[in-house]
Amino acid sequence: MSTTLLIDDIGELTTHDESLAPETGGRLRDAAVIVEGDRIAWVGPAADAPAADERFDAAGRALLPGWVDSHTHMVFGGDRTAEFEARMAGQSYAAGGINVTVQATRAASDAQLGANLERLVSEARRGGTTTLETKTGYGLDVENEVRSARIAAEHADAVTFLGAHLVPAGADPAEYLDLVCGPMLDAVAPLVSAVDVFCETGAFDGAASARVLEAAAAKGLATRVHGNQLEHGPGARLAVEHGALSVDHLAFLDDADVEALAGSWSGGRRGTVATVLPACDLSTRMPLAPARRLVDSGAVVAIASNCNPGTSYTNSMNFCVATAVLQMRLTVQEAVRAATLGGAIALGMHEDGWTSPSGKVHGAVGVIRPGACADLQLLDAPSVTHLAYRPGMPLTAAVWRGGKRVV
Amino acid sequence: MSTTLLIDDIGELTTHDESLAPETGGRLRDAAVIVEGDRIAWVGPAADAPAADERFDAAGRALLPGWVDSHTHMVFGGDRTAEFEARMAGQSYAAGGINVTVQATRAASDAQLGANLERLVSEARRGGTTTLETKTGYGLDVENEVRSARIAAEHADAVTFLGAHLVPAGADPAEYLDLVCGPMLDAVAPLVSAVDVFCETGAFDGAASARVLEAAAAKGLATRVHGNQLEHGPGARLAVEHGALSVDHLAFLDDADVEALAGSWSGGRRGTVATVLPACDLSTRMPLAPARRLVDSGAVVAIASNCNPGTSYTNSMNFCVATAVLQMRLTVQEAVRAATLGGAIALGMHEDGWTSPSGKVHGAVGVIRPGACADLQLLDAPSVTHLAYRPGMPLTAAVWRGGKRVV
Numbered sequence: 001m002s003t004t005l006l007i008d009d010i011g012e013l014t015t016h017d018e019s020l021a022p023e024t025g026g027r028l029r030d031a032a033v034i035v036e037g038d039r040i041a042w043v044g045p046a047a048d049a050p051a052a053d054e055r056f057d058a059a060g061r062a063l064l065p066g067w068v069d070s071h072t073h074m075v076f077g078g079d080r081t082a083e084f085e086a087r088m089a090g091q092s093y094a095a096g097g098i099n100v101t102v103q104a105t106r107a108a109s110d111a112q113l114g115a116n117l118e119r120l121v122s123e124a125r126r127g128g129t130t131t132l133e134t135k136t137g138y139g140l141d142v143e144n145e146v147r148s149a150r151i152a153a154e155h156a157d158a159v160t161f162l163g164a165h166l167v168p169a170g171a172d173p174a175e176y177l178d179l180v181c182g183p184m185l186d187a188v189a190p191l192v193s194a195v196d197v198f199c200e201t202g203a204f205d206g207a208a209s210a211r212v213l214e215a216a217a218a219k220g221l222a223t224r225v226h227g228n229q230l231e232h233g234p235g236a237r238l239a240v241e242h243g244a245l246s247v248d249h250l251a252f253l254d255d256a257d258v259e260a261l262a263g264s265w266s267g268g269r270r271g272t273v274a275t276v277l278p279a280c281d282l283s284t285r286m287p288l289a290p291a292r293r294l295v296d297s298g299a300v301v302a303i304a305s306n307c308n309p310g311t312s313y314t315n316s317m318n319f320c321v322a323t324a325v326l327q328m329r330l331t332v333q334e335a336v337r338a339a340t341l342g343g344a345i346a347l348g349m350h351e352d353g354w355t356s357p358s359g360k361v362h363g364a365v366g367v368i369r370p371g372a373c374a375d376l377q378l379l380d381a382p383s384v385t386h387l388a389y390r391p392g393m394p395l396t397a398a399v400w401r402g403g404k405r406v407v
Numbered sequence: 408m409s410t411t412l413l414i415d416d417i418g419e420l421t422t423h424d425e426s427l428a429p430e431t432g433g434r435l436r437d438a439a440v441i442v443e444g445d446r447i448a449w450v451g452p453a454a455d456a457p458a459a460d461e462r463f464d465a466a467g468r469a470l471l472p473g474w475v476d477s478h479t480h481m482v483f484g485g486d487r488t489a490e491f492e493a494r495m496a497g498q499s500y501a502a503g504g505i506n507v508t509v510q511a512t513r514a515a516s517d518a519q520l521g522a523n524l525e526r527l528v529s530e531a532r533r534g535g536t537t538t539l540e541t542k543t544g545y546g547l548d549v550e551n552e553v554r555s556a557r558i559a560a561e562h563a564d565a566v567t568f569l570g571a572h573l574v575p576a577g578a579d580p581a582e583y584l585d586l587v588c589g590p591m592l593d594a595v596a597p598l599v600s601a602v603d604v605f606c607e608t609g610a611f612d613g614a615a616s617a618r619v620l621e622a623a624a625a626k627g628l629a630t631r632v633h634g635n636q637l638e639h640g641p642g643a644r645l646a647v648e649h650g651a652l653s654v655d656h657l658a659f660l661d662d663a664d665v666e667a668l669a670g671s672w673s674g675g676r677r678g679t680v681a682t683v684l685p686a687c688d689l690s691t692r693m694p695l696a697p698a699r700r701l702v703d704s705g706a707v708v709a710i711a712s713n714c715n716p717g718t719s720y721t722n723s724m725n726f727c728v729a730t731a732v733l734q735m736r737l738t739v740q741e742a743v744r745a746a747t748l749g750g751a752i753a754l755g756m757h758e759d760g761w762t763s764p765s766g767k768v769h770g771a772v773g774v775i776r777p778g779a780c781a782d783l784q785l786l787d788a789p790s791v792t793h794l795a796y797r798p799g800m801p802l803t804a805a806v807w808r809g810g811k812r813v814v
Contacts, residue, residue, distance in 0.1 A: 081789070084796045089738045123800065279798060282733045319799025326689045331496045382488070389491045391686060392726025393530065394801055 002037035005403070006052035011060035011382045014333075015043060016341045017369040025333065033063065035374040038402035039363045042370060056398075062383050064336060066130025066375040066399060067317035068343030068366045071224075071248050071275055071304035074120045074134045074156070075113055075148040078104030079309045087285070097310045098138070099169045105138035105148070113151050120307065121155045124315040130375035130401040131365050132315075133304075133347055135196055137162030140171075142184050149191035153357065158347050160224060161188045164197040164204050164212045177208050181215035193348075193357060194222040194245060199235035206234035213242040222348060228252045230286070240264045240272045246302065246346040248275035250289040258290075262297040273346040275302040276338075278323035280312035291328035291338075302342035303335060318387055318395060325388035332385045341366035374403035409444035412810070413459035418467035418789045421740075422450060423748045424776040432740065440470065442781040445809035446770045449777060463805075469790050471743060473537025473782040473806060474724035475750030475773045478631075478655050478682055478711035481527045481541045481563070482520055482555040485511030486716045494692070504717045505545070506576045512545035512555070520558050527714065528562045531722040537782035537808045538772050539722075540711075540754055542603055544569030547578075549591050556598035560764065565754050567631060568595045571604035571611050571619045584615050588622035600755075600764060601629040601652060606642035613641035620649040629755060635659045637693070647671045647679045653709065653753040655682035657696040665697075669704040680753040682709040683745075685730035687719035698735035698745075709749035710742060725794055725802060732795035739792045748773035781810035 013031035015021070020043055021028045032049035034042035042050060083097055105113065117134070124132055134156040136148035145163050152159040163180040167173045185195070195216035199209035209225065216223045222245050227235015229249035236257040239247035247261070264271030276289040294301050303324050307315040317339050324335040344350040344366030352364045352371050363373040379386060380397040387395060399407035420438035422428065427450055428435045439456035441449035449457060490504055512520065524541070531539055541563040543555035552570050559566040570587040574580045592602070602623035606616035616632065623630045629652050634642015636656035643664040646654035654668070671678030683696040701708050710731050714722040724746050731742040751757035751773030759771045759778050770780040786793060787804040794802060806814035 081792050081796060085739060085790075085792045088732050088736075088792075088795060126801075127799075282798065283796075285733065285736070313793075314797050314799050316799025322799075325495050326692065329495075329692070332492060383492075385488050385492045385495075386720075388495060389488060389690075390721050391689065392534075392721050392723025392729075392799065394533075 003054060004041065004052035005035040006049055006055045007033045007035065007058055007063060007376070008049060008055055009046055009060055010058045010063045012062040012384065013043070013368065014062070014064035014336060014384055015368040016065065016337055017367055020369060027333070033368060033376070035400065035403045038374055040368055040370055040372045040374050043368060058378055060382060061397060062379040062381055062386070063376055064379070064384055065340040065366050065368055066377045066401060067128050067339050068131040068347065068349070069124060069129045069305050069307070069315060069317055070133050070246065070302050070343035070346040071277060071306050072132060072134045072315065073137055073162070073306070073308035074117050075136060075152050076101050076105050076116065076138045076309055077108030077112060079313070083310065084313070098166045101138045101309055102140050102168055106144050110147065110151060113148070114154065117151060117155045120315060124307070125399060125401065125406050126396065127316050127318060128377040128396045128399055129315065129317055130377070130399065131157045131344065131347065131349065133158040133160060135160040135162040136188065136192070137165035137196075140165065140168040142179070142187050145184055146187050146191070149188050153191055158194070159192045160194045160196045161185065161192040162196040162198070163188065164209070166198065166203050177204075177211060181211055185215055185219060189219050189221060192221065194224055196224040196226060198226040199238060200226065200230055200233060206238055209235065209238055210242070213238070213244065217242070224248065228257065236261060244272050245348055246273040246275045248304065248306075249277055249280070250274055250294070251281060251287050253290060258293060258297045258299065261294065261299040265298070265300055271300060273302050273342060274299045275304050275346055276324070276328065277304055277306040277312060278320045278328060279314050279316070280306040282323065283312045288328050291324055291330055295330060295334055300342060300345055301338045302346040303339040304343060319392075322388045322391040326391065332388050336384050336387070374400055376400045410461060411448065411459035412442040413456055413462045414440045414442065414465055414470060414783070415456060415462055416453055416467055417465045417470045419469040419791065420450070420775065421469070421471035421743060421791055422775040423472065423744055424774055427776060434740070440775065440783070442807065442810045445781055447775055447777055447779045447781050450775060465785055467789060468804060469786040469788055469793070470783055471786070471791055472747040472773050472775055473784045473808065474535045474746050475538040475754065475756070476531060476536045476712050476714070476722065476724055477540050477653065477709050477750035477753040478684060478713050479539060479541045479722065480544060480569070480713070480715035481524050482543060482559050483508050483512050483523065483545045483716055484515030484519060486720070490717065491720070505573045508545045508716055509547050509575055513551050517554065517558060520555070521561065524558060524562045527722060531714070532806060532808065532813050533803065534723050534725060535784040535803045535806055536722065536724055537784070537806065538564045538751065538754065538756065540565040540567060542567040542569040543595065543599070544572035544603075547572065547575040549586070549594050552591055553594050553598070556595050560598055565601070566599045567601045567603045568592070568599040569603040569605070570595065571616070573605065573610050584611075584618060588618055592622055592626060596626050596628060599628065601631055603631040603633060605633040606645060607633065607637055607640060613645055616642065616645055617649070620645070620651065624649070631655065635664065643668060651679050652755055653680040653682045655711065655713075656684055656687070657681055657701070658688060658694050660697060665700060665704045665706065668701065668706040672705070672707055678707060680709045680749060681706045682711050682753055683731070683735065684711055684713040684719060685727045685735060686721050686723070687713040689730065690719045695735050698731055698737055702737060702741055707749060707752055708745045709753040710746040711750060726799075729795045729798040733798065739795050743791050743794065781807055783807045
């Protein structure tokens with residue numbers, strides 16, 4: 001028998017389960033949660049809570065699902081402080097900056113890459129992130145992509161293959177595309193759960209991106225797309241057409257893109273999540289993705305950090321949520337949902353019974369209800385509203401991951 | 408004799424003293440600082456550092472002056488979470504919200520107001536703020552303004568009288584102005600170092616604001632102005648004409664305002680600091696103040712938090728600096744300078760020998776050089792660039808205030 005933990009006197013509990021509180025979209029006041037092993041065992045009014053082996057006093061503070069950061073690039077060597085400083089002094093962003101990190105990543109030892117990733121994952125946990133995806137994409141040859149995927153799998157909760165990040169310096173584009181869709185994909189496939197492609201001028205065009213998505217599907221792998229980051233392009237439409245789990249960035253969308261993203265969920269189908277990356281938009285001084293318009297259209301929206309050394313060197317989901325509210329004009333509830341349940345849907349982890357590469361069967365992520373994974377964060381505040389009301393303040397008071405206290 | 412402390416192996420030292428490093432505007436690499444008592448005793452290359460009683464190893468990280476937060480409103484009761492949540496759901500900001508806090512402040516006990524202020528000051532210190540101004544302005548009667556000033560003086564480094572925050576609900580505007588400029592000012596004057604007025608439609612117009620500034624000057628008190636926050640108005644020009652130490656907010660400026668602010672420093676005169684409040688601009692979903700234009704014009708710019716329960720409930724100067732770089736388009740160096748030396752100039756504390764109300768003579772604030780006050784912060788990063796490169800990350804590693812380690 002697992003030990004049971006009662007988290008008591010929760011001032012505000014955000015569950016995302018409407019059946020628990022139909023009138024407030026799943027938000028309970030004066031609530032309690034019981035954790036048993038790595039799952040949630042019970043949720044309800046504090047006054048009705050059954051007994052448990054241990055008790056944690058939330059002292060009226062806000063409890064919510066841990067952040068689900070569904071888009072990061074954290075397997076890398078070096079950093080790009082000088083490039084960032086130059087950009088802030090007025091130089092424009094060039095995608096070519098990725099090659100700087102490719103060189104540094106190839107030059108780094110396994111131990112260096114692992115230690116850097118471990119540091120970043122640890123930072124993310126301290127900031128309330130309990131589920132974290134990360135990508136390859138700074139290796140860009142078979143050996144270094146496989147190595148990146150292997151190291152990623154040691155620390156992250158989901159690993160995505162992004163050999164199609166950029167055609168590496170000096171390579172022939174057609175030959176590199178053949179490599180990515182052939183031997184590189186073959187070598188990496190056992191280590192990853194999804195394949196991603198950067199569909200953008202200067203990276204991969206619509207036809208090349210479609211080839212990557214088709215090759216992934218032929219391997220039985222899920223897909224994602226980086227799209228519509230720097231200008232309007234075919235990424236969003238392509239992602240929907242190929243049934244990708246998500247399309248990420250989305251600063252430049254036309255009406256047809258928004259309709260396609262929203263429409264992908266019609267009739268109860270599994271659609272394509274629209275993932276916005278507020279810290280990246282700000283860090284590149286680009287327009288913010290139209291998250292308000294996406295939510296209004298009925299699209300399923302996720303918020304992620306895009307933590308990477310070039311264009312978004314933060315894994316603060318609190319910062320991303322604050323930006324989504326203050327500047328993308330989501331309500332606090334919408335932003336919190338996008339940064340938890342939205343990310344879980346983008347990763348295919350939102351329903352009980354998803355299986356990790358090791359074969360373990362998990363409870364749902366991004367939601368608090370009986371049977372779900374016990375991934376929880378407590379704020380040093382009475383309400384999730386404080387995430388936007390008090391931007392920049394350190395609000396993470398406690399974090400449980402798989403039922404274990406990690407912060 | 409005071410104990411001396413050597414802060415050694417500083418990877419990057421931001422001094423704002425060009426005489427220490429003429430080619431980099433005062434930024435040194437591989438530096439050291441010696442603190443003696445509450446002052447800086449020595450600054451230079453780490454290799455040349457003299458011996459000291461104690462040694463702190465900065466381990467290659469970045470040291471800079473502590474933040475100088477020159478504009479906060481932290482003596483208040485209650486909070487305004489519900490109002491904020493409503494605004495984020497689409498309702499527009501109304502200055503009338505101040506009256507909610509006035510009611511809660513009047514209803515609070517001295518102990519409650521003091522504990523709340525102490526909590527906020529403690530948060531600010533943990534975030535690297537070593538000098539902190541706060542204002543009255545939620546009392547709005549003689550008794551409560553005096554009480555607010557007294558409590559403020561127990562915790563803050565500078566206290567400003569803001570009886571002219573708003574005409575309180577139910578009061579006659581002309582009678583209230585007479586009260587502010589007469590009996591209220593008389594009663595508060597011994598407790599404060601400056602007088603502020605909210606010059607804005609719905610608060611005090613140009614003529615009323617001028618009366619407040621004249622009454623303050625007649626008492627020998629320095630002045631500040633809240634101006635040009637919600638629309639273009641006379642605040643900025645009025646502040647310059649009356650020789651105010653600063654004018655704060657400044658979202659709506661015309662060319663003449665910018666010229667007046669820059670011109671106020673011409674010929675070596677003490678001018679009026681242009682204080683921008685990035686977190687307030689974001690929290691009210693208003694346009695960001697044109698900090699880039701102000702710096703380019705030659706104006707002296709400060710960045711402050713405007714921490715208050717209605718329009719900017721944060722005292723994270725890291726957040727303000729990141730926003731100033733990413734969105735107001737300052738360089739990192741400009742933003743850091745504005746949040747340290749800029750704030751010190753706004754408070755009249757930037758030169759050695761300023762005197763606090765208790766009569767104590769202090770070293771300069773906002774700068775690191777021999778003789779200056781030993782108010783220092785160490786970042787968990789190799790460069791101040793990381794304040795914008797890694798937005799939202801907890802970067803405050805250590806803080807010394809008056810030579811004493813407080814974080």
